[in-house]
Amino acid sequence: xxxxxxxxxxxxxxxxxxxxxxxxxxxxxxxxxxxxxxxxxxxxxxxxxxxxxxxxxxxxxxx
Amino acid sequence: xxxxxxxxxxxxxxxxxxxxxxxxxxxxxxxxxxxxxxxxxxxxxxxxxxxxxxxxxxxxxxxxxxxxxxxxxxxxxxxxxxxxxxxxxxxxxxxxxxxxxxxxxxxxxxxxxxxxxxxxxxxxxxxxxxxxxxxxxxxxxxxxxxxxxxxxxxxxxxxxxxxxxxxxxxxxxxxxxxxxxxxxxxxxxxxxxxxxxxxxxxxxxxxxxxxxxxxxxxxxxxxxxxxxxxxxxxxxxxxxxxxxxxxxxxxxxxxxxxxxxxxxxxxxxxxxxxxxxxxxxxxxxxxxxxxxxxxxxxxxxxxxxxxxxxxxxxxxxxxxxxxxxxxxxxxxxxxxxxxxxxxxxxxxxxxxxxxxxxxxxxxxxxxxxxxxxxxxxxxxxxxxxxxxxxxxxxxxxxxxxxxxxxxxxxxxxxxxxxxxxxxxxxxxxxxxxxxxxxxxxxxxxxxxxxxxxxxxxxxxxx
Numbered sequence: 001x002x003x004x005x006x007x008x009x010x011x012x013x014x015x016x017x018x019x020x021x022x023x024x025x026x027x028x029x030x031x032x033x034x035x036x037x038x039x040x041x042x043x044x045x046x047x048x049x050x051x052x053x054x055x056x057x058x059x060x061x062x063x
Numbered sequence: 064x065x066x067x068x069x070x071x072x073x074x075x076x077x078x079x080x081x082x083x084x085x086x087x088x089x090x091x092x093x094x095x096x097x098x099x100x101x102x103x104x105x106x107x108x109x110x111x112x113x114x115x116x117x118x119x120x121x122x123x124x125x126x127x128x129x130x131x132x133x134x135x136x137x138x139x140x141x142x143x144x145x146x147x148x149x150x151x152x153x154x155x156x157x158x159x160x161x162x163x164x165x166x167x168x169x170x171x172x173x174x175x176x177x178x179x180x181x182x183x184x185x186x187x188x189x190x191x192x193x194x195x196x197x198x199x200x201x202x203x204x205x206x207x208x209x210x211x212x213x214x215x216x217x218x219x220x221x222x223x224x225x226x227x228x229x230x231x232x233x234x235x236x237x238x239x240x241x242x243x244x245x246x247x248x249x250x251x252x253x254x255x256x257x258x259x260x261x262x263x264x265x266x267x268x269x270x271x272x273x274x275x276x277x278x279x280x281x282x283x284x285x286x287x288x289x290x291x292x293x294x295x296x297x298x299x300x301x302x303x304x305x306x307x308x309x310x311x312x313x314x315x316x317x318x319x320x321x322x323x324x325x326x327x328x329x330x331x332x333x334x335x336x337x338x339x340x341x342x343x344x345x346x347x348x349x350x351x352x353x354x355x356x357x358x359x360x361x362x363x364x365x366x367x368x369x370x371x372x373x374x375x376x377x378x379x380x381x382x383x384x385x386x387x388x389x390x391x392x393x394x395x396x397x398x399x400x401x402x403x404x405x406x407x408x409x410x411x412x413x414x415x416x417x418x419x420x421x422x423x424x425x426x427x428x429x430x431x432x433x434x435x436x437x438x439x440x441x442x443x444x445x446x447x448x449x450x451x452x453x454x455x456x457x458x459x460x461x462x463x464x465x466x467x468x469x470x471x472x473x474x475x476x477x478x479x480x481x482x483x484x485x486x487x488x489x490x491x492x493x494x495x496x497x498x499x500x501x502x503x504x505x506x507x508x509x510x511x512x513x514x515x516x517x518x519x520x521x522x523x524x525x
Binding site: 018021028037038 | 424
């Protein structure tokens with residue numbers, strides 16, 4: 001199994017928080033992991049303004 | 064005459080003021096109702112009968128001496144078993160905390176007592192307030208007074224059941240993703256989630272610090288206003304409580320809604336609704352319009368993405384609270400709560416930070432694009448009436464929270480007021496969401512609607 005495997009990834013993340021996930025729970029948490037990843041991806045789509053305002057940089061001169 | 068335990072706080076208080084009933088009469092009426100229907104609703108975890116009677120006698124003496132403190136003096140109320148009450152266990156409906164005796168009163172309980180209210184007991188909830196059904200409690204689930212085969216909703220399940228069945232005059236609940244408004248909707252009572260920071264959370268077992276709110280549940284909007292008045296305002300023991308001035312909420316109820324601007328979302332909040340709920344909520348909005356409110360469609364910025372923000376904040380914040388116990392005794396949690404806590408480990412720090420930044424952006428957008436044009440947003444509180452207790456927990460939970468949890472991210476005040484019953488006799492609520500710190504307008508509109516209808520007159524049959 002690689003870290004691409006959701007169950008292995010869920011177990012590793014839980015372990016990083018000091019939690020032990022019994023095998024019987026891995027599939028369920030791995031399923032939930034997909035939902036969390038989708039939520040994170042949703043939030044990552046937004047521009048929170050670290051580079052804002054967008055107008056601070058002028059468009060590069062056309063050549 | 065209406066039986067004492069079914070009176071509103073305002074009515075009962077008036078009887079006390081006129082010396083036509085005593086605080087002990089009210090406590091005894093509530094205790095008799097607990098005896099009559101308590102086993103069928105399982106609303107209480109702890110009933111403080113003796114302490115309540117002692118306090119009632121003391122209140123009666125004070126009132127007889129002309130020292131009546133106000134409308135809550137001598138009124139029996141109960142609190143979700145997440146609020147500390149000195150000398151009484153705070154169980155959070157969990158095995159882990161069962162038997163943990165609170166050393167002092169929580170801030171909200173302290174304020175209720177200062178206003179003269181009598182603490183009747185501690186109410187059932189979804190374990191650690193981490194669930195919207197109320198089904199997972201170490202003490203067994205509370206049952207819906209309107210039909211015991213259906214859930215109460217949660218997490219303030221006992222608060223909804225106890226108020227709806229006349230076992231107390233009002234209750235305190237907490238709301239992190241809808242835990243006041245959901246059981247209020249499903250049990251047919253009024254529940255208010257105030258603005259974040261309006262009500263102290265000192266002595267309240269946390270679920271998610273930046274989303275947790277405490278607030279009142281009662282059978283009328285006026286009663287909710289009276290309780291809110293008592294518990295609002297800055298508490299130096301809660302750094303996140305606000306010093307924002309607290310207006311006279313009951314006084315605001317006398318106004319009408321003529322000219323009030325109400326936005327009705329053009330999507331999201333009216334997707335996949337139970338047909339009875341949709342017709343009831345749209346009818347309620349029509350009543351407000353008939354009363355003079357100006358109703359127009361509104362587009363709500365970022366609404367579809369707000370639940371993602373809640374997810375990435377609530378999951379890790381909750382695990383942060385429970386991490387030690389989850390490491391040492393995970394088997395002592397219910398299945399549903401353990402699962403959500405485990406999921407908390409899968410949200411990385413970047414996502415948590417982005418969610419907090421998203422929250423700031425969403426708040427700004429609602430302030431600038433919604434509340435610059437509207438005083439309130441009207442929606443259903445829940446998409447469905449109370450589901451059956453044998454329905455799937457995860458699917459039910461996701462459906463129950465979808466109209467309430469966005470408001471927790473925003474921190475804006477929102478109320479659920481009863482606005483109808485399904486053909487099967489199950490209640491549901493209208494949610495009115497207002498500007499930050501403007502609970503007065505939320506209450507005013509809810510009160511105007513309530514007074515124009517007679518839903519509050521219905522009582523569950525036992």
